[in-house]
Amino acid sequence: MPSLNLYQLAMEFGRRTLWKRLDSEQLFALRLPDGRTGYCSVFGGSNPGMALYMGDESLLGLKARLNSPPEPQDWQRHRIAMEQRCIELRFERWTKLQPFSRKEILINWLPVENKGFVPEFRNLRPFKAPSALTEDQTEQITFALEAALWLEERLYQGELGLRAVGFSPESGLCPMIYQGTDGEWVKGSYPKPDFEALHYPSPHINDEVGVARLRRLKRNSASSLVCELIAMPELIRGDPPRYPAGMIIVDMTDGRIAAIPMVEDLEEQAEGLVAALLSFMQAKGRPARVVARDSRTLDLISTALGQVGCPVERARAVRGMDQICRELYQEVLRHAQDRLREQQENFEDELMGEAELVKGFSGARAGACKCELCGAGYTKGGMPNHLRGCRKRTIAGDLPYLLVRAEDMRFKQYYLYLAASARTNLKAVGRFLREIWADESGETGRFWMKTGRETGEAEMLESPLEEILQPGDELCYEYDGIRIGLKIMERFDAVDLGAVELLARNQELRYQCGRCYNRARFVSGAGELLCPACARRHGKDIKRLENVPQDAHRDGEEK
Numbered sequence: 001m002p003s004l005n006l007y008q009l010a011m012e013f014g015r016r017t018l019w020k021r022l023d024s025e026q027l028f029a030l031r032l033p034d035g036r037t038g039y040c041s042v043f044g045g046s047n048p049g050m051a052l053y054m055g056d057e058s059l060l061g062l063k064a065r066l067n068s069p070p071e072p073q074d075w076q077r078h079r080i081a082m083e084q085r086c087i088e089l090r091f092e093r094w095t096k097l098q099p100f101s102r103k104e105i106l107i108n109w110l111p112v113e114n115k116g117f118v119p120e121f122r123n124l125r126p127f128k129a130p131s132a133l134t135e136d137q138t139e140q141i142t143f144a145l146e147a148a149l150w151l152e153e154r155l156y157q158g159e160l161g162l163r164a165v166g167f168s169p170e171s172g173l174c175p176m177i178y179q180g181t182d183g184e185w186v187k188g189s190y191p192k193p194d195f196e197a198l199h200y201p202s203p204h205i206n207d208e209v210g211v212a213r214l215r216r217l218k219r220n221s222a223s224s225l226v227c228e229l230i231a232m233p234e235l236i237r238g239d240p241p242r243y244p245a246g247m248i249i250v251d252m253t254d255g256r257i258a259a260i261p262m263v264e265d266l267e268e269q270a271e272g273l274v275a276a277l278l279s280f281m282q283a284k285g286r287p288a289r290v291v292a293r294d295s296r297t298l299d300l301i302s303t304a305l306g307q308v309g310c311p312v313e314r315a316r317a318v319r320g321m322d323q324i325c326r327e328l329y330q331e332v333l334r335h336a337q338d339r340l341r342e343q344q345e346n347f348e349d350e351l352m353g354e355a356e357l358v359k360g361f362s363g364a365r366a367g368a369c370k371c372e373l374c375g376a377g378y379t380k381g382g383m384p385n386h387l388r389g390c391r392k393r394t395i396a397g398d399l400p401y402l403l404v405r406a407e408d409m410r411f412k413q414y415y416l417y418l419a420a421s422a423r424t425n426l427k428a429v430g431r432f433l434r435e436i437w438a439d440e441s442g443e444t445g446r447f448w449m450k451t452g453r454e455t456g457e458a459e460m461l462e463s464p465l466e467e468i469l470q471p472g473d474e475l476c477y478e479y480d481g482i483r484i485g486l487k488i489m490e491r492f493d494a495v496d497l498g499a500v501e502l503l504a505r506n507q508e509l510r511y512q513c514g515r516c517y518n519r520a521r522f523v524s525g526a527g528e529l530l531c532p533a534c535a536r537r538h539g540k541d542i543k544r545l546e547n548v549p550q551d552a553h554r555d556g557e558e559k
Contacts, residue, residue, distance in 0.1 A: 445479030
């Protein structure tokens with residue numbers, strides 16, 4: 001489990017922003033105290049961080065990352081992620097952290113200085129769900145972060161260039177690979193990774209009779225196949241959970257999809273994909289050639305096809321087939337994600353009895369809410385008591401904040417608990433409410449006091465909250481026809497959370513379809529609640545329920 005020291009190093013790494021000095025192709029190496037060599041790559045973007053690759057096998061994932069397009073599409077990004085075998089540090093929003101990462105941060109009582117920039121450590125393995133770090137991996141990434149900070153300081157001071165980095169006092173840091181795989185390795189004492197020599201395991205066919213039968217098959221000179229591996233986004237239970245993998249087989253003679261065989265674990269069941277390809281060949285005849293679309297696919301099928309005497313080659317671009325494979329990949333991923341979401345939603349519905357389903361917006365009561373600091377669920381009234389103890393464990397500090405409850409005044413099942421800096425103003429609070437509740441009207445809205453105290457509008461908007469509000473005060477905020485009631489619950493001290501930060505939010509409500517009584521997922525322009533099946537029959541003018549007040553206000557003045 002990562003230590004407090006590791007998180008502190010990560011926060012310092014984030015402040016130094018080494019990724020602004022190096023791009024993802026400029027690697028640096030380090031020699032660990034046990035003699036092993038690690039290779040580090042930093043990356044920027046919306047989720048900056050660093051990846052540490054240990055051993056030649058892990059560099060296959062680094063090769064896939066270096067060869068990726070500058071701005072990969074979602075399906076390409078998914079393929080690259082499935083190839084990684086490394087220790088990865090990313091900076092994420094608190095609400096997007098993996099459960100094990102959030103738990104580790106809480107246990108270590110990390111003083112989170114900016115909750116929009118929180119370190120997350122993940123152990124990545126091909127076709128496996130991310131998992132927590134082992135003790136050995138914690139030591140490795142700690143050493144790598146110390147090396148990265150040393151490197152950034154030397155670069156900042158101008159002592160080192162990118163082509164001659166020098167050495168650290170402890171272990172001999174860090175020669176560079178200049179511009180990735182085609183660059184110059186400065187210090188010969190560190191092994192430059194030979195990407196061309198790296199290969200994935202290739203299954204061998206032990207059925208000699210089957211091999212002989214396939215070799216005797218007549219070759220179809222007009223036939224050729226394109227093969228490409230695909231990873232599904234649906235996790236299968238295991239330790240750790242796994243992503244199933246399949247292989248797209250496209251017959252280039254007519255452009256049809258021949259097969260998409262699937263296995264639950266690619267590392268252990270890869271021969272199943274090869275067997276499916278050979279079975280197809282046995283039924284259709286040996287093709288004139290087989291084209292593999294990436295290195296992993298080529299390695300997977302090359303040994304078996306060599307045994308049966310079928311030529312195989314790699315070609316990233318196959319005329320006429322690129323668009324087919326791309327569209328199929330995107331379609332399979334989309335359907336898998338839809339199935340995964342519906343399975344989760346159906347499972348949640350089974351846990352709730354039919355009597356617990358809320359039939360309409362007007363009759364809905366305020367349900368449970370979720371604490372964004374620890375993930376626990378409490379009632380609307382019990383959340384303030386929980387937050388008093390939870391914030392002391394997670395965000396204790398010395399900056400003044402106000403605990404604010406915001407709720408829709410008409411549909412009180414939509415509500416939030418916010419931490420608003422006592423030094424910010426109501427403009428920031430209103431902007432935060434519109435952003436988190438997905439307001440697209442473009443209106444800025446207006447505030448007024450509900451407790452009778454006379455305060456000018458300009459003074460309200462521009463003055464610090466601590467000058468115009470105190471615990472017990474109530475306000476109203478109106479935008480796009482929606483009125484939000486605000487109540488100042490109490491004052492407390494915390495670390496720097498920014499101007500406004502979400503502390504808790506109502507959990508998504510389960511409404512009932514007005515036509516078939518299944519769970520509603522959509523609402524029409526007239527405010528009618530609809531399940532997915534009824535929504536498809538309804539046609540246009542429907543919107544998916546998003547747990548925002550606008551869901552209930554779509555019926556306007558009709559109700």
